[in-house]
Amino acid sequence: MNVTEVERTLGAAEDSCRASGARLTDKRKNVLAVLLRSQKPLSAYDIVDQYSKDYGGPIPAMSVYRMLEFLAKENLAHKLNSENKYLACAHINCNHHHRTPQFLICGSCNKVIEIGIRPEMIEALRDAVKAAGFRLQSSQLELNCLCDNCAKESVTTADS
Amino acid sequence: MNVTEVERTLGAAEDSCRASGARLTDKRKNVLAVLLRSQKPLSAYDIVDQYSKDYGGPIPAMSVYRMLEFLAKENLAHKLNSENKYLACAHINCNHHHRTPQFLICGSCNKVIEIGIRPEMIEALRDAVKAAGFRLQSSQLELNCLCDNCAKESVTTADS
């Protein structure tokens, strides 16, 4: 995400927090900015490193964890539980209500996109779970994938 | 799983390994037995602890990780990536070919069951992923759930 887009998205994040009565402090905003500028999900310690580069001073890992917790609660960032990494929400600039996201994770280049699978499919999943004697609590999915780019690469490589 | 079932399952695991030319050594078998006797998924270090209790001597964590890797490759155990825990495959005694499993994880009591979601649903998921510019690599799902037991409990608790 380029500088202009980051600025605009941070503005939208401020609006969103103002609306919900949450306090988007400078440091929380900086952590979000680090995520927005990153092409890939970052671990908490990745963020610590990048933060000190971007903002000229260290930040305690403990604080980063708390800020990520805050950002996640506000749906400004999400945690990939299967990867122990974090990424900015793709819908900060959108007005629609935020629904539970699904993530497609490229196992080769680590690119991740946030999608919304059709509600009927999620309901079908919920039914399948119910039939097995469980209740689905979260429809956040993290799917091991290849992005089309890497899929093409791997074919090329296999051919050579 | 009771002692008799464990014995029978270990026998099936031996058969399976013989068939595939893999070596199910005593220690690998013991690690599998620890998983079979557990009602819940275990971390590698949980296994280290339980192993030394069950077999009267310590085992290096490093070895446990390698044995789990072996068991996973042979489809005798699976790793829950979202939990960093391991569990025995539920189908060791079955003759059918092992398909990629889906796991329902109770967030309250940690019970986990291994299910197989209908292939048509997996295909629908694959299509949705493809439409987003990715290719689904693994259909292993780990779903945050409540088991019916815990779901009932939490209702009761909420009422009180």
Next chain:
DNA sequence: GCCCTAAATGATATGGTGTATCATAATTAT
């Protein structure tokens, strides 16, 4: 059985992830 090789296991060190706890600073409410 003996020797060679490959596979499995052990020992040690180190890095990555996450939380608990208590102290301090900043914000908000009265």
Next chain:
DNA sequence: ATAATTATGATACACCATATCATTTAGGGC
């Protein structure tokens, strides 16, 4: 201003996982 609440910092520690090199064990040809 003062007090209460919230946010941040500092420190310690627990847990998860891998890298590397040494040692032991198992199989196969002789």
